Amino acid sequence: MEIISQIINGAHGEIILREKSDQPIELGEIVVAEDDENNKILLQVYDLMYGSQLDDKRMELASGLSVEDKWKDLVFYDPELRHYVLAKARALAQVKNGESPAVPKRLPKHFSMVRRFSEADKEFIARQDNPLFLGNLRSGSRVLNMPVHINGLEALSHHMLIAATTGRGKSNFLKVVLWDAMDKGYCGILVLDPHDEYYEALEKNPASRENLFYYTNRKGVSGAYTLRVDVKTIKPDDVTGVIDFTPAQEQAIIKYRKEFGDNWLLEIARDRECIFEKEGVHPGTLSVVQRKIHTKLGVRFKDGDFICDNEVFDVSGGEKTIDDICSFLSSGRKVIIDTSMLMDEAELLVGSIIANRVLENYKAKKAGNRLKELPVIAIAIEEAPRVLAEDKINQANNIYATIAREGRKFKIGLIAITQLSSVIPREIMANMNTKVIFGNELAVEREAIISSASQDLSKDGKNIASLNKGEAIISSIFTNFAIPVKVPSIDELIKSAGPRPVAQRKVV
Amino acid sequence: MRDLVDLALSRVVGELARINVERGPGKPHFEDPRYSAKEFSAENLKNLEKGDRTICFVDGGSAIIVEAPNFVLASHRVYYSKYKGAERTRQKMPNMLEFFSLTVSMPAPKGGINYETKIYYDDQNATAVIPDSADLVFDSFDKTMTSGPARADISKVSMTAREFAEWRMIEAVSEIEDAEIIVRDGSLQTIKTNESKYAKAAADACDKKGIALCGVSKTSTLLTTTGLPLLSAINKIAGDSGMREGGWYYENIVEINHPDHNAEMFVAKLHPAAEYVFRVEISKPSLGKRGAGEIISGLAANATDLTFPGYPYGLINSDVMGRIPNEEMKYQKAKIFALNASLRTDARARDAHGVLDSM
Numbered sequence: 001m002e003i004i005s006q007i008i009n010g011a012h013g014e015i016i017l018r019e020k021s022d023q024p025i026e027l028g029e030i031v032v033a034e035d036d037e038n039n040k041i042l043l044q045v046y047d048l049m050y051g052s053q054l055d056d057k058r059m060e061l062a063s064g065l066s067v068e069d070k071w072k073d074l075v076f077y078d079p080e081l082r083h084y085v086l087a088k089a090r091a092l093a094q095v096k097n098g099e100s101p102a103v104p105k106r107l108p109k110h111f112s113m114v115r116r117f118s119e120a121d122k123e124f125i126a127r128q129d130n131p132l133f134l135g136n137l138r139s140g141s142r143v144l145n146m147p148v149h150i151n152g153l154e155a156l157s158h159h160m161l162i163a164a165t166t167g168r169g170k171s172n173f174l175k176v177v178l179w180d181a182m183d184k185g186y187c188g189i190l191v192l193d194p195h196d197e198y199y200e201a202l203e204k205n206p207a208s209r210e211n212l213f214y215y216t217n218r219k220g221v222s223g224a225y226t227l228r229v230d231v232k233t234i235k236p237d238d239v240t241g242v243i244d245f246t247p248a249q250e251q252a253i254i255k256y257r258k259e260f261g262d263n264w265l266l267e268i269a270r271d272r273e274c275i276f277e278k279e280g281v282h283p284g285t286l287s288v289v290q291r292k293i294h295t296k297l298g299v300r301f302k303d304g305d306f307i308c309d310n311e312v313f314d315v316s317g318g319e320k321t322i323d324d325i326c327s328f329l330s331s332g333r334k335v336i337i338d339t340s341m342l343m344d345e346a347e348l349l350v351g352s353i354i355a356n357r358v359l360e361n362y363k364a365k366k367a368g369n370r371l372k373e374l375p376v377i378a379i380a381i382e383e384a385p386r387v388l389a390e391d392k393i394n395q396a397n398n399i400y401a402t403i404a405r406e407g408r409k410f411k412i413g414l415i416a417i418t419q420l421s422s423v424i425p426r427e428i429m430a431n432m433n434t435k436v437i438f439g440n441e442l443a444v445e446r447e448a449i450i451s452s453a454s455q456d457l458s459k460d461g462k463n464i465a466s467l468n469k470g471e472a473i474i475s476s477i478f479t480n481f482a483i484p485v486k487v488p489s490i491d492e493l494i495k496s497a498g499p500r501p502v503a504q505r506k507v508v
Numbered sequence: 509m510r511d512l513v514d515l516a517l518s519r520v521v522g523e524l525a526r527i528n529v530e531r532g533p534g535k536p537h538f539e540d541p542r543y544s545a546k547e548f549s550a551e552n553l554k555n556l557e558k559g560d561r562t563i564c565f566v567d568g569g570s571a572i573i574v575e576a577p578n579f580v581l582a583s584h585r586v587y588y589s590k591y592k593g594a595e596r597t598r599q600k601m602p603n604m605l606e607f608f609s610l611t612v613s614m615p616a617p618k619g620g621i622n623y624e625t626k627i628y629y630d631d632q633n634a635t636a637v638i639p640d641s642a643d644l645v646f647d648s649f650d651k652t653m654t655s656g657p658a659r660a661d662i663s664k665v666s667m668t669a670r671e672f673a674e675w676r677m678i679e680a681v682s683e684i685e686d687a688e689i690i691v692r693d694g695s696l697q698t699i700k701t702n703e704s705k706y707a708k709a710a711a712d713a714c715d716k717k718g719i720a721l722c723g724v725s726k727t728s729t730l731l732t733t734t735g736l737p738l739l740s741a742i743n744k745i746a747g748d749s750g751m752r753e754g755g756w757y758y759e760n761i762v763e764i765n766h767p768d769h770n771a772e773m774f775v776a777k778l779h780p781a782a783e784y785v786f787r788v789e790i791s792k793p794s795l796g797k798r799g800a801g802e803i804i805s806g807l808a809a810n811a812t813d814l815t816f817p818g819y820p821y822g823l824i825n826s827d828v829m830g831r832i833p834n835e836e837m838k839y840q841k842a843k844i845f846a847l848n849a850s851l852r853t854d855a856r857a858r859d860a861h862g863v864l865d866s867m
Contacts, residue, residue, distance in 0.1 A: 053828070054815055058815050059815075061815070062814035062815045065781060065814050065817065066814055070781070071779070071780070071781045071812075071817065073812050074779075074781065074812050074813070074814045074817055075594060075812060075813070075814060076813065076814050076815070077591075077594055077596070077812075077813040077821040077824075077825070078596055078821075078825065
């Protein structure tokens, strides 16, 4: 193996390497320091700087002579010895005699020679049960032929945060994860897709016919299910979790629920008399609730009939939709709901209804000691701060916050996608036990992720800022160290999978 | 108070300007009658030619590890680098050799005190540069090492071993390397007792191989008969002669007939961008085979480093590499004291400057 640098100085967490002149080192690159006793220490470069044997004034003078172009014959003698690059690195993992990787508790030997990480160092990437593909190992910008997996069963139930600015590869990453998970029965994944961008790619997966279910209101999409939800399947908790109601309004809703059961929403819409006025429901309160139900869900009562202005919610159909979706998910299938035609709250409400049902179902299974045999269910939600921001998580019945806090006990996790990690409270961030960190130029966003990462990424600010599209860092309690990956394009996976086999969709 | 200081300083500056303006260059001044100075003439200025030469640069450094009134333990390093023009080339022998010396005061056989130096080393390659112990025995009042009536400073005497080793390094390099020029840092004149023996051996070895032996001095105390610095006077002549735009050298400064200084003296500006001119000496036998122009131009071809234009880079490199860093000296000192703690007490007898310096 070719030597690329040498450890010359530093401290634990800040090891200084002197770069060999013809072997440039990259920010984020993984390198290996090896000693005579078969110890291998994996180092990751987090900062690069110039080093020189010359003092600043001398360099400034030399530069002046050079840039002013007066003396063309003047050159730097022994340039490779006098001017060089120094890299700051930190130890990621240590392996001795091919054993499992461990957190390094000692420094590599002083003046250890350092080489590049290669496929031969596979012992650093531990094998995982229930492997879920996250990308290929990346060293700087060099992509190795080493797929990185995480224990999907564990990681999905312990929540995943996908953080990046626009265009860095968040959606592609989720597509890749879904692609890999498509035929894996240990997880059901629900995707609320506000841009309707997932199905087109994922339906090309060879296993999609049996395992992918797509709900949309778009007409003429072959193999798709119509997204229609009977309002009678909506429970007060579903609504109060995503729509702001005052305590008095919530009290009114509860009254109607008690009195009318599953028809509570319709009866609220119908009530012109304020039938519970004597029991404390103010007509004005009822009127506001009715207006909110109308504007957010589209349900109203007019000329003796219930009318639903919204294509999703229905007063006379879609009674099985939620049960079907829950059934798909709890059998390890993947469900994509096209919410591109829906208003914000309607999208969240659909997710909320499903999440509530799934959680209720899994709680019951746990009580009956049958949770173990069920797959983990993950709910992927774009623009996660809509439900996980500081002012949202304490909202009564916010099912997303509930899942973020205690979903893992019931094998239900969130896949939260966001550009704004900084508005998600630390408590929730800390519960996101796997973070997929893409490039982000905003220091405040990087800081929010770094401060809640499962590994110490305090020195990775520049590294994160410099990540190109598709390059990410996986920080997880289920990995030995923060793993840099390059997420392949979903198009590459589609291409390598070849044409989808012709088969009829299995009726579930 | 500040105003008074400023006033005094401005007077000093004015006086210096007046001196330089009023005095003419005179002619080179040498006190020793074995040096016959020649009149200044612009005709002695020569342009440099182009041409890369294979040059070896020799230098060394010493560090005193323990110093007591009666002994000095010192660490020494001699080093050489090899360049063809601006390019470093691979040397054929180990180019960094190290040894220790112990200089002690001993009763002289005929009375008085001698300083005797013994050398210690592990690296067998160093054998090639180690001077003969018999040449490192000096009367403590040896005139070549004293200044005034006092006994010679034992620490200065301890440096002699390295100075002789540098000459031996030149000899070894001339025998093994395919050099055209060998350059040492400083003059070719020998001063200390027994030094000429080593200098002559080095010069003879170079002569035998047709190698030009040179010395380049960074500093010069030489003056003209009007009391001006010799190098400044020559630089002014060059400037007045319209040679500001190019590199040049000046010959016919002095005819040297000193047995311990068998060299021709030149002053050279090795690059047009140079801020300094240097005294260059060339061993007389060398000039029989190569002209001064070829030799000094060879130096100029190695004096194009951006950080110090006009100074041979090989000498910069040899100076840096030949030096023993303070940290290394401290480490060696700590090791010595660990081996023998009583040496610390001996060292205290020498002086207490270190205590005052730390206050």
